Amino acid sequence: MPGRVEGKVAFITGAGRGQGRSHALRLAQEGADIIAIDICHDVEGALPMATAEDLAETAKMVEALDRRIVTHQADVRDLDALKAAVDDGVEQLGRLDIVLASAGVAMMGGRADKMKLNSWTATVDINLTGVWNTARAAIPHLIAGGRGGSIVLTSSVGGERAMPGMSHYVSAKHGVIGVMRSLAVELGEHNIRVNSVLPTNVNTPMFMNEGLFKMYRPDLENPGPDDIKPIASMMHVLPIGWVEPVDVSNAILFLVCDESRYVTGIELPVDAGALLK
Ligand SMILES: NC(=O)c1ccc[n+]([C@@H]2O[C@H](COP(=O)([O-])OP(=O)(O)OC[C@H]3O[C@@H](n4cnc5c(N)ncnc54)[C@H](O)[C@@H]3O)[C@@H](O)[C@H]2O)c1
Numbered sequence: 430m431p432g433r434v435e436g437k438v439a440f441i442t443g444a445g446r447g448q449g450r451s452h453a454l455r456l457a458q459e460g461a462d463i464i465a466i467d468i469c470h471d472v473e474g475a476l477p478m479a480t481a482e483d484l485a486e487t488a489k490m491v492e493a494l495d496r497r498i499v500t501h502q503a504d505v506r507d508l509d510a511l512k513a514a515v516d517d518g519v520e521q522l523g524r525l526d527i528v529l530a531s532a533g534v535a536m537m538g539g540r541a542d543k544m545k546l547n548s549w550t551a552t553v554d555i556n557l558t559g560v561w562n563t564a565r566a567a568i569p570h571l572i573a574g575g576r577g578g579s580i581v582l583t584s585s586v587g588g589e590r591a592m593p594g595m596s597h598y599v600s601a602k603h604g605v606i607g608v609m610r611s612l613a614v615e616l617g618e619h620n621i622r623v624n625s626v627l628p629t630n631v632n633t634p635m636f637m638n639e640g641l642f643k644m645y646r647p648d649l650e651n652p653g654p655d656d657i658k659p660i661a662s663m664m665h666v667l668p669i670g671w672v673e674p675v676d677v678s679n680a681i682l683f684l685v686c687d688e689s690r691y692v693t694g695i696e697l698p699v700d701a702g703a704l705l706k
Contacts, residue, residue, distance in 0.1 A: 431460060432458065432459035432460030432461070433459040433460070433682060433686040433687075433688070434456055434459045434460050434461040434526075434527065434682070434685060434686050435459070435460030435461075436460060436461075437456075437460070437461045437462075437524075437526035437527055437685075438461060438462045438463070438464065438518070438519070438522045438523070438524050438525050438526055438527070439452075439453070439456050439461045439462070439463055439464070439526065439527035439528070439529060439685070440463075440464040440466075440515055440518060440525060440527070440528045440529070440563075440566075440567050441453050441456075441463060441464070441465050441466070441529045441531060442466050442467070442505050442511075442529070442530050442531055442532035442559070442563050443466075443467055443479075443505075443531040443532030443533060444463070444465035444466065444467055444484065444487050444500075444531070445465075445467030445468075445469060445478075445479025445480070445483040445484040445487060446467075446479040446483045446487070446633070446634065447479075447531075447631070447633035447634060447635065447674060448531050448583065448628070448631060448633055448674045448677050448678070449465070449467070449487075449529070449531040449532065450483075450486075450487045450490070450674075451674035451675050451677070451678045452529050452531060452674075452677075452678045452681055453465055453487055453490075453491055453498070454487075454490055454491065454494065454678075455675060455678035455679065455681075455682055456527070456678075456681075456682065456685070457491045457494040457496040457498075458494055459682060459686070460496070461496065461526075461527065462496050462497040462498065462522045463491050463496065463497070463498040463499070464498075464499050464500075464501075464514065464515060464518030464519070464522065464525070465484065465487055465488065465491075465498055465499070465500045465501075466500070466501045466502070466503040466505075466511070466514045466532075467479045467483070467484045467500075467502065467503075467532070468502065468503070468504045468505070468532070469481045469483070469484055469502040470502075472534060472536075472551060472555070473547065473551070474536050474537055474545065474547055474548055474551060475534045475535070475536050475551065476534075476535065476634065476635065476638055476640070477634075478534075481502065484500050484502065485500070487500070488500050497521075497522055499514075499517060499518040499521050499522060501513070501514035501517065501518075504559075505530075505532045505555060505558075505559030505560070505562055505563055506554050506555060506558065506559055506562070507562075508562045508565060508566060511562055511563060511565075511566035512566045514566075515566045515567055515570060516570075519570050524570075524574055524576075525567060525570040525571055525574060525578070526571070526574070526576065526577075526578050526579070526685075527578065527579050527580075527581075527685045528563065528564060528567040528571070528578070528579075528580040528581070529580075529581050529583070529681060529685075530559070530560040530563040530564065530580075530581070530582045530583060530605075531583045532555065532559060532563075533555060533556045533559075533583065533635070534551065534552060534555050534556065534635075535552075535598060535635050536548040536551055536552050536597060536598075538594040538595045538596075538597065538598070539594050540593075540594060541596045544596065544597060548597055549596075549597045552597035552598055552601050553597065553600065553601050553604075555601075556598065556601035556602065556604075556605070557600075557601040557604040557605060557608070560582050560583075560605050560608055561608050564580055564582075564608070564612055564623075567580070568612075568616065568621075571616075571619070571621050572616075572619050572621070576620075577619065577620030577621055577622070578619075578620075578621040578622070579621070579622045579623075579624070579684060579685040579686075579689075580612065580616075580621065580622070580623045580624070581623075581624050581625065581626060581681050581684050581685060582605050582608060582609045582623070582624075582625045582626075583605070583625070583626055583628070583677075584602045584603075584605040584606055584609070584625045584626065584627050584696065585598070585602040585627055585628060586627050586628070586629050586698065586700050586703045586704055587599045587602045587603075588602035588603050588605055588606050588625070588627050588696070589603075589606070589627060589696065589698075589704055590704065605625060606625055606696060609623050609624065609625040609694070609696075610694055613693045613694035614694070617693060622684075622689070622690075622692065622693035623693060623694065624684045624689075624692060624693060624694065624695050624696075624697060625695070625696045625697065626677055626680050626681060626684070626696075626697050626698075626699055627696050627697065627698040627699065627700060627704070628672060628676075628677050628698075628699045628700065629664070629665065629671065629672060629698075629699070629700035629701055629703045630661055630664075630670065630671035630672070631671060631672055631673070631674055631676075631677060632671050632672070632673050632674065633674055636671060637654060637671075641657075642654070642656065642657055645657040645660050645661065646660070654670075657670065658670040664703050664706060665700070665701035665702055665703050665706075666701060666702025666703075666705050666706065667701040667702055669701050672699055672700075672701060676699055677699050680697050680699045684697065
């Protein structure tokens with residue numbers, strides 16, 4: 430039986446690990462070839478990023494599914510680098526159908542008057558302008574293909590509601606919704622759909638890290654996932670503390686395959702009901 434995205438090519442940012450890698454694997458399982466990029470070096474003030482080895486591991490995992498993959502190290506803040514990566518990927522793989530802007534960072538926060546300017550600037554540059562750049566690098570290929578396409582921009586529950594101490598992240602993720610709506614209107618005539626996913630906590634290094642465990646449980650010396658679960662669960666309607674990357678990938682798979690052929694301009698929460706509370 431053919432896969433749900435059989436023969437299509439997907440360009441994915443932040444594919445070295447976490448959700449981006451999961452999207453690459455889920456789409457490859459359903460028949461897509463992949464153009465994958467990641468920054469592969471650290472960003473000052475942010476948690477460690479994926480490495481070149483991580484990106485190579487994503488490539489191995491996709492190839493093990495008998496799909497092709499082209500990888501490049503590129504920073505989503507660098508439009509020329511993104512263009513070069515997509516151009517090369519399309520040349521090698523022959524087409525482009527799907528674009529997933531998953532790359533993002535969570536930088537040190539704090540009340541706005543106390544937040545470091547660098548935290549604000551880097552977060553907006555990567556999480557908002559980087560998403561816009563990703564679309565800009567890919568749009569000419571989607572239009573030239575003449576077959577339509579599907580773009581999914583990763584926002585967050587923070588794209589719809591406030592989180593104290595996170596004005597940089599929340600502003601960028603609200604901005605992603607603005608980019609999504611604008612592009613949906615601009616690209617509709619080409620049969621290119623543009624949507625957004627809004628995950629709650631996801632089991633990736635951005636959420637599962639020592640700093641966050643300590644923020645949730647300052648009363649414990651060495652808190653771990655089990656210690657934060659009851660608190661993390663309180664933000665959800667369903668009794669869980671976080672979702673798995675594949676839960677977001679499955680939502681994205683729906684948005685990029687023909688089952689959603691007339692769905693454009695939506696925000697799809699994968700949030701265990703967080704936005705209801
Ligand atoms: N993990 C969560 O709890 C959570 C919740 C809601 C939304 N999100 C969003 O989901 C997306 C994916 O995050 P994740 O959970 O996979 O985290 P992650 O930290 O595991 O992965 C993020 C990836 O993006 C890459 N990246 C960061 N800056 C980059 C840049 N400038 N250029 C290219 N690549 C870059 C990193 O190297 C890493 O591989 C992000 O946009 C994040 O904001 C995450």
